[in-house]
Amino acid sequence: MTSGDETKDLDQKFEVISINDSNEEDNSQEPVVPHERQIVDDVIAIWKTDPETEELSAGKLHGIVKKRHPNWSVSEKRVKTLLKKFGLLNTDQQITYANDITSEETPDIDLPANLRIIMSAKRGKGLYAKKPIKKGELLWEEPQLFFVPPLENAELIKLGKACSYCGKLLAQSNKVAGASVLRGLDCNVCPEIWCSQKCKKIDNQLHGLLKHNVYNPHASRKNKAINSEAYLDLQNYCIKEQWNALFALAIIYANIVTDKTGVKGKQFRAMARVSQAVRYKALNSSAGAFDSLQGGALFVQEQQESLWQEGYKKFLAVFPQAYEEGKITYDEFLHLMGTYNINNLDYSIYLIQSHLNHNCSPNTSVETSTISRADTLAVYAARDIRAGEELTTTYVNPAHTVQQRQRELRVNWGFVCGCQKCKDDKKDQNKRKSSSASNKDKNDIRKMLAETKDSLDGDSIELDVPEEHHGERRKSVRFDEKVQVSTSN
Structure with missing residues (x-):
C-alpha cells in the first residue's frame, strides 16, 4: 500500500473532533454546546470582573453569558441547574464552619501589660x-x-x-x-x-x-x-x-x-x-x-x-x-x-x-518588615482604643468589595462577616443600584417622549386640568426637548 493510500485508509477509520474546552469557538458563528465546566467558569469570571453581579438571578446571569458567547447553545434552565448543582445560586445556603473551630487557653504566653485574653462563645479567643x-x-x-x-x-x-x-x-x-x-x-x-x-x-x-x-x-x-x-x-x-x-x-x-x-x-x-x-x-x-x-x-x-x-x-x-x-x-x-x-x-x-480577630475596619495595624521576612512583627493602634475594647485586624483587603471580602472570609476562615463596614458597604451598593434604576426609568421616559414628539411632527400636547385636584397643584407635562414636572402639596 502506498503512503497516500495509507493516509486515505486512516482518514476513513478515524474522525478528528475538537473538545470544547477553550474559547476558540467564540470566533465562529457555529452553535456550540459548552461543557458544564465552561459555563460555571464563565459565571465565576463574570463575578470576578464585577462582584456586584453575584447578587443577580440565574436568568440575568444567563443573559450575560449569552452576550459574552453568542454562539453558545445554552438555556437559562441549564445555567440555573448548574449553579444549583455546584452550590452557586445566591439563594443557596453556603457552608460556614466557624462553629467547628475550637481553641484552648494558650500556655506560657507573655502578653503586653495593657492587654488580656478573653474567651467567649461568639468570638472565641480575643x-x-x-x-x-x-x-x-x-x-x-x-x-x-x-x-x-x-x-x-x-x-x-x-x-x-x-x-x-x-x-x-x-x-x-x-x-x-x-x-x-x-x-x-x-x-x-x-x-x-x-x-x-x-x-x-x-x-x-x-x-x-x-x-x-x-x-x-x-x-x-x-x-x-x-x-x-x-x-x-x-x-x-x-x-x-x-x-x-x-x-x-x-x-x-x-x-x-x-x-x-x-x-x-x-x-x-x-x-x-x-x-x-x-x-x-x-x-x-x-x-x-x-x-x-x-x-x-x-x-x-x-x-x-x-x-x-x-x-x-x-x-x-x-x-x-x-x-x-x-x-x-x-x-x-x-x-x-x-x-x-x-x-x-x-x-x-x-x-x-x-489571637487577633477580624474586622474589615480594624483598630490595629500589623506591620511586617520590608527588609527581611525573618524580622519581628510590630502591631500599632490604628486609632484610639477604649478600655475593654477588643483589638482587631483584617484578614482580607479592606479595599475589596463587600462581596469579595465576605466570600474570602467564609471560605478561608469559616464565617460571614457582619461588621459595620460590611453593613455600610451593602447599603451604599443598594443606593447605587436604586439610583441606577431610577436613571434608567428617566432615560426610558425621555426616549418615549422624544419618539412621541417625532410622531406628532414636533407638536405639543397639553393635558386637561382635572376637575377635582383636592388642593394639589396640577402636574404640567409638556412634550418638548426636556421634561419639566412641577409638583406642590
Whole structure:
C-alpha cells in the first residue's frame, strides 16, 4: 500500500473532533454546546470582573453569558441547574464552619501589660485592651513562633542562591578568585548558604536534622526524630505540587519535636483549630474558584483526597517516631493543616498576633518588615482604643468589595462577616443600584417622549386640568426637548 493510500485508509477509520474546552469557538458563528465546566467558569469570571453581579438571578446571569458567547447553545434552565448543582445560586445556603473551630487557653504566653485574653462563645479567643490606648501607640513586637521560608524560593535555597533559613535571595561576588563574600556562612555538607550569622545560628541545628542528619549519622532510622531523606523527598513533592501548607507543616512539626520544653507544641495546638477537610467543604460550595487553587477544587475533589493521603504518608515518613507511636492519625494531620492555614501570616506563625480577630475596619495595624521576612512583627493602634475594647485586624483587603471580602472570609476562615463596614458597604451598593434604576426609568421616559414628539411632527400636547385636584397643584407635562414636572402639596 502506498503512503497516500495509507493516509486515505486512516482518514476513513478515524474522525478528528475538537473538545470544547477553550474559547476558540467564540470566533465562529457555529452553535456550540459548552461543557458544564465552561459555563460555571464563565459565571465565576463574570463575578470576578464585577462582584456586584453575584447578587443577580440565574436568568440575568444567563443573559450575560449569552452576550459574552453568542454562539453558545445554552438555556437559562441549564445555567440555573448548574449553579444549583455546584452550590452557586445566591439563594443557596453556603457552608460556614466557624462553629467547628475550637481553641484552648494558650500556655506560657507573655502578653503586653495593657492587654488580656478573653474567651467567649461568639468570638472565641480575643485580645482586649485593659486601658485606653492612643492612636499610633506600639502595642507589641514579636518574633515568629514558627518561621517558614517561601516555598517558591526552595529550589534557589537548594542551589545556595537564597538563604537556607529566611529564603532571602543572595547576591554573591567573586572579587577574589574562588572566594565568596559569604565565607563562613556556607554549609560544610550541602550547597546551602545563610545570609547572616544570625540566620545561621537560628537555623544551623534544624538545618542539619532536616537536610542531612550530620549530628547523629549512625543512629538507626527508626530511632531518629527526623528522617532527612524523607524530608527532602517531601520538600521536592511540595515544590512539584506547589503545596505550601504541607511544606510549612513539616517545618513546624520539626520545630515541635526538637523543642525539649514541649511548649511550642502545646501553644500550636491551643490555637484556633479546624480540619482541612471541613474547610474544603466551604471552598467546594464556592466552586473552588476563589481560593489559591484557582478554580480546580470544584472539579477535582477525588484528586484532593488523594493528594492529602499522599501528603500524609510523606509526612509520617519524615517523623518515624510519630509514625511508630501513632501520634499523628490522618484526622490529626488534617487538623494540623487546618490550624496552619487559618493562623499563618505571610506563611509563618506568630503567637500573640494569632489571637487577633477580624474586622474589615480594624483598630490595629500589623506591620511586617520590608527588609527581611525573618524580622519581628510590630502591631500599632490604628486609632484610639477604649478600655475593654477588643483589638482587631483584617484578614482580607479592606479595599475589596463587600462581596469579595465576605466570600474570602467564609471560605478561608469559616464565617460571614457582619461588621459595620460590611453593613455600610451593602447599603451604599443598594443606593447605587436604586439610583441606577431610577436613571434608567428617566432615560426610558425621555426616549418615549422624544419618539412621541417625532410622531406628532414636533407638536405639543397639553393635558386637561382635572376637575377635582383636592388642593394639589396640577402636574404640567409638556412634550418638548426636556421634561419639566412641577409638583406642590
